[in-house]
Amino acid sequence: MYFIYDLAVHLSALGLKILALFRPKIQRFVTGRKDLWAALDAFLEPGRPRIWMHTASLGEFEQGLPVLEQLGETFPEHQLLVTFFSPSGYEVKKGRLPGVGVFYLPLDTRCNARRFVQAVSPEIALFVKYEVWPNFFRALEKNGTPILMFSALFRPGQAYFQPYGGFLRRTLKKATRIYVQDPASLALLEGIDYGNGALAGDTRLDRVAAIAAAGEPLEFMERFKGQRTCLVAGSTWPEDEAAIVPFLRENLPKEVCVVIAPHQVDEASVTALCNRLGPGTLRYSQFREAEADRATFLVADTIGLLTRIYRYADLAYVGGGFRTGLHNTLEPAVFGIPVMIGPHYDRFREARDLVAAGGILSVNGPAAFAKQASRLLADPDTRERIGQINTSYVEKNRGASVQILNGIRKLL
Known part of the structure; x- marks a missing residue:
């Protein structure tokens, strides 16, 4: 089976090289790996022990960051390496983590996996959430x-739990320890006779709590918001924008300002969004202080600021719920504000919990968004009451990082 899998990865690599000729993101995915081995050799210091953490993209990195920060404090003699599968994580974090090596993960061929592991020889390998790579x-x-997975979240429909999933199931069982987010995930592991699972919760709660506690101001947001009520729509896709822009253009109260941080920040996507919003739209990349308080809409055409922008929100909308996957609702929830999302959120435990509790409101289209946004923007008491549900949820469920760090200590 490994031969078939290895062949499939090699064929995928060839296909990616062809697609890279037409798609800039895939081009970055391919070309970014060309200098990997030289960069890795330059980083590794002979004789120093190492800890390796792998995350798929930026969101999973934020999930792993509380553990990474504690590792740096607890094991200062170790070199820390972080690898990314996606350009959206690697390009944001490369060179921005002092003392930590940031690299692309080589494609999961037998040769690449053996070469990488032999070069790094980590004392422990950490994989965040879903990352399971057979050759690695x-x-x-x-x-x-030792292989430790954390913040893992499993569903019955995944291949590990299907009759045809024997290969991936055997790969998963190579993990020395798996810390899961919820009891259902633990039960699924027990159902395939994996006995080294443990319930720890979601490290994203620790991450968002740390961001809230840091209180780092953003001068451009101070200027833009002023004394106005602020709605922040984060990680939006065109499907989200189709649901929210009609209200923003036609019925937004005059004392309200809006920040939209689209998931896609390429020039074509940002220009199209600005055109939909119309007059009164300012781009972050073209921010001028003199125009800030006169603009109604601010399009955050950058990556890496959204978590701090949410601090200025009185109401938030989180994108992805009309598309393939909801983005992080905990980032705004920690600031004690109501959060709105699209209709598809069943795969996300915290969204299910908070929809049931009333802290997150799901909308299925423009009319539903307009109804909820109008009500919440007009009623600060309701916003405070709903926001408190979200704050309480974060406080109640944080603490996973401490348990995971204790598990790492036992394996080192």
Whole structure:
């Protein structure tokens, strides 16, 4: 089975090289890996022990960051490496983590996995949430490296739990320890006779709590918001924008300002969004202080500021719920404000919990968004009451990072 899998990865690599000729993101995915081995050799210091953490993209990195920060404090003698699968994580974090090596994950071929593991020889390998790579897991097992997964979230429909999923199931079982987010995930692991699972919760709660506690101001947001009520729509896709822009253009109260941070920040996507919003729209990349308080809409055409922008929100909308996957609702929820989302959120435990509790409101289109936004923007008491539900949820469920760090200590 490994031969078939390895062949499939090689064929995928060839296909990606062809697609890279037409798609800039895939081009970055391919070309970004060309200098990987030289960069890795330059970073590694002979004789120093190492800890390796792998995350798929920026969202999973934020999930792993509370653990990474504690590792740096607890094991200062170790070199820390972080790898990304996606350009959206690597390009934002490369060179911005002092003392931490940031690299692309090589494609999961047998040769790449063996070469990477032999070069790094980590004392422990950490994988955040969903990341399971058969050749890397096998190479780590042969190297005697413990594999620890955390903030894992499993669903019955995943291949690990299907009759046809034997190969991936065996790969998953190579993990030395798996810390899961919820009891349902733990039960699924027990159902395939994996006995080293543990319930720890979601490290994103620790991350958003730390961001809220840091209280780092953003001068451009201070200027833009002023004394106005602020709605922040984060990580939006065109489908989200189709649901929210009609209200913003036609029925937004005069004393309200809006920040939209689209998921896609390429020039074409940002220009199209600005055109939909119309007059009174200012782009972050063209921010002028003199125009800030006269603009109604601010389009955050950048990556990496959204978590801090949410601090200025009185009401938030989180994108992805009309598309393939809801983005992080905990980032605004921690600031004690109501959060709105699209209709598809069943795969996200915190969204299910907070919709049931009343802290998150799901809308299925423009009319529903307009109804909820109008009500909440006009009623600060209701916003405070709903926001408190979200604050309480974060406080009640934080603390996963401490348990995971204790588990790492036992394996090192």
